[in-house]
Amino acid sequence: MAIDTKTALLDSAERAARTLGFDGFSYADLAEDVGIRKASIHHHFPSKANLSVALMQRYLAKFEAVRAEFDANPRTGGAHLDAIIGNYRAGINGGKSLCLCVTFTTSRDSLPPEVADLIRRFRIMMMDWLEAAFRTGQGDGSITGVLDPAIEAAATLPLLEGAQLAARTQEDPVLFDKAMQLLKQRIKN
Amino acid sequence: MAIDTKTALLDSAERAARTLGFDGFSYADLAEDVGIRKASIHHHFPSKANLSVALMQRYLAKFEAVRAEFDANPRTGGAHLDAIIGNYRAGINGGKSLCLCVTFTTSRDSLPPEVADLIRRFRIMMMDWLEAAFRTGQGDGSITGVLDPAIEAAATLPLLEGAQLAARTQEDPVLFDKAMQLLKQRIKN
DNA sequence: GTCTATAAGTCGATAGAC
DNA sequence: GTCTATCGACTTATAGAC
Numbered sequence: 001m002a003i004d005t006k007t008a009l010l011d012s013a014e015r016a017a018r019t020l021g022f023d024g025f026s027y028a029d030l031a032e033d034v035g036i037r038k039a040s041i042h043h044h045f046p047s048k049a050n051l052s053v054a055l056m057q058r059y060l061a062k063f064e065a066v067r068a069e070f071d072a073n074p075r076t077g078g079a080h081l082d083a084i085i086g087n088y089r090a091g092i093n094g095g096k097s098l099c100l101c102v103t104f105t106t107s108r109d110s111l112p113p114e115v116a117d118l119i120r121r122f123r124i125m126m127m128d129w130l131e132a133a134f135r136t137g138q139g140d141g142s143i144t145g146v147l148d149p150a151i152e153a154a155a156t157l158p159l160l161e162g163a164q165l166a167a168r169t170q171e172d173p174v175l176f177d178k179a180m181q182l183l184k185q186r187i188k189n
Numbered sequence: 190m191a192i193d194t195k196t197a198l199l200d201s202a203e204r205a206a207r208t209l210g211f212d213g214f215s216y217a218d219l220a221e222d223v224g225i226r227k228a229s230i231h232h233h234f235p236s237k238a239n240l241s242v243a244l245m246q247r248y249l250a251k252f253e254a255v256r257a258e259f260d261a262n263p264r265t266g267g268a269h270l271d272a273i274i275g276n277y278r279a280g281i282n283g284g285k286s287l288c289l290c291v292t293f294t295t296s297r298d299s300l301p302p303e304v305a306d307l308i309r310r311f312r313i314m315m316m317d318w319l320e321a322a323f324r325t326g327q328g329d330g331s332i333t334g335v336l337d338p339a340i341e342a343a344a345t346l347p348l349l350e351g352a353q354l355a356a357r358t359q360e361d362p363v364l365f366d367k368a369m370q371l372l373k374q375r376i377k378n
Numbered sequence: 379g380t381c382t383a384t385a386a387g388t389c390g391a392t393a394g395a396c
Numbered sequence: 397g398t399c400t401a402t403c404g405a406c407t408t409a410t411a412g413a414c
Contacts, residue, residue, distance in 0.1 A: 005397080021295045023212035026389065040398050042391065098295060105358050106210045106287060106295045119358050154367040159344065162351025169294050169308050178343040194379080215407065229380050231409065381414075388407065396399075 006044045008034045014055055018097040022052060022107050049112045052104070056118040059100045063087070063122065067129050077137020078187040081156075084130060085180055088160040095171035098164050127153050137187075144186045156183065195233045197223045203244055207286040211241060211296050238301045241293070245307040248289045252276070252311065256318050266326020267376040270345075273319060274369055277349040284360035287353050316342050326376075333375045345372065 002008035012033040016025035027048070031038035045051040070083055091099055101119050108116060130153035137143025146152055163179035191197035201222040205214035216237070220227035234240040259272055280288055290308050297305060319342035326332030335341055352368035 020298055021210060021212060023210060024296050024299055027391090028388080036397090037399060038390090039392085039400080043397060046391085048390065101358070102354060103295050105354050106292050107213055108357060109209055110213055116358070123355070123358060151367075151370050154364075155348065155369070155371040158351030158355045158368040159348045160351070161354055162347030162349070165291060165294050165350055165354075166312070166347045168297060169290070169305070169312060175343075178340075179347040180344070181340050182344040216409090217406080225379090226381060227408090228382080228410085232379060235409085237408070379414105381412100383411085383413105385410075386408095389405080390403105391405105392403075393401090394399100395401105396397105 005034065005036065005040075009041060009044055009051075010055060010058060013051055014059070014100065015097075017052075017055060017103050018091075018093075018100055021103050023110065052111050053114045053118070056100060056104065056115050056122075060118050060122045060125070064125060067125065075136075076140050076142035076189060077133045077135065078140075078142030078189040080129070080133035081137060081143060081183075081187055082189065084126070084133065085160065085184070088164060089173070089176055089180075092164050092167045092173055092176055095167045095173050095175075098168055099161055102161050102164060123157060127157055130156050142188055144188060159183065194223065194225065194229075198230060198233055198240075199244060199247060202240055203248070203289065204286075206241075206244060206292050207280075207282075207289055210292050212299065241300050242303045242307070245289060245293065245304050245311075249307055249311045249314070253314060256314065264325075265329050265331035265378060266322045266324065267329075267331030267378040269318070269322035270326060270332060270372075270376055271378065273315070273322065274349065274373070277353060278362070278365055278369075281353050281356045281362055281365055284356045284362050284364075287357055288350055291350050291353060312346060316346055319345050331377055333377060348372065 002011055009030055012030050013025070016029060016033075027038040027041050030041055045054060066087065070080070075083075088099065091097060101122055104111060104115055104119060131149045134143060134146050134149035134152040134156075138146040138149060159179065163176045166179050167173050167176040169175070191200055198219055201219050202214070205218060205222075216227040216230050219230055234243060255276065259269070264272075277288065280286060290311055293300060293304055293308060320338045323332060323335050323338035323341040323345075327335040327338060348368065352365045355368050356362050356365040358364070
């Protein structure tokens with residue numbers, strides 16, 4: 001899957017962080033998973049704090065790209081909202097995984113301030129995408145009952161993250177779907 | 190504040206877990222906070238796994254009592270929903286803290302299965318309270334736009350937990366309030 | 379019930395050879 | 397860029413005196 005060692009390490013660390021939390025895995029775990037010695041990891045990521053920043057940078061960049069690609073063609077607001085929900089649904093991985101923002105938030109104080117800032121930027125980006133989706137959906141009729149797109153977005157991002165948590169508590173993606181049911185009913189594509 | 194050492198340890202551990210995550214504090218931290226030696230903690234809680242179960246048991250019992258007390262007198266559905274939102278709002282502690290269920294969920298796999306079961310019971314209790322609130326509010330007109338109380342509850346619990354996360358990301362309780370704005374607008378007390 | 383002392387292991391991180 | 401070897405700090409946990 002991974003072309004180079006650095007990418008393999010990021011992949012392994014992201015998987016571990018989203019499943020066990022950032023304090024729940026060690027360089028020894030990564031070393032075993034990737035197949036190198038743990039001292040070698042320090043060549044790519046001098047410190048674990050450094051690794052946490054790299055993880056969050058890549059995560060933000062990935063979802064900025066996802067959004068940009070989806071924005072390339074014109075869509076209904078409902079289609080945008082559906083796509084965002086789909087991304088969060090895919091992120092739970094059968095109820096075993098959470099958004100990196102969620103796991104990092106629980107250990108916020110042990111992480112470098114740069115991570116908190118990247119999470120803030122991720123949330124602004126996602127909130128902006130959601131607000132645009134609701135505004136478009138309000139205009140084209142693809143989302144019902146929209147009064148204020150900004151207020152809708154401010155409620156929807158927490159709902160998406162909370163729905164991932166719900167699924168994770170019982171390792172059951174159905175709990176994610178139940179949490180999203182009310183919102184999904186409002187999409188008329 | 191705490192009468193006995195065991196309670197003081199539970200208080201300290203709960204504060205630490207909700208702020209730093211369960212993997213983010215050690216017996217040494219508790220010892221310093223409570224003012225005893227770390228070996229003495231093992232007399233009250235033989236292992237850290239044991240402590241995690243005790244924390245979750247007390248947390249569940251506390252909120253079952255909160256609900257029972259609030260249920261003692263008849264109220265509108267809107268008043269119930271308001272009370273639940275108020276409890277979660279109080280739990281964020283200025284944006285520094287999360288619900289124990291949320292922090293424990295991120296380190297789910299490192300905790301004893303009993304904890305996962307207690308979280309499940311906590312969620313069932315809270316979901317039941319929410320559903321009753323929406324059902325009552327549907328009947329007495331204190332909550333607008335309720336079609337299916339069960340579906341509303343399934344979306345609201347994740348929203349409450351997600352709103353806590355939002356506030357925690359930037360240590361700003363206003364983000365909790367913004368997340369709850371849409372729901373709060375529907376309460377007509 | 380709290381203490382001192384200590385075990386046995388893991389943690390992130392470094393030095394230096396290849 | 398990966399390795400072996402090792403460091404010092406920290407982790408949970410135990411034994412046994414008081």
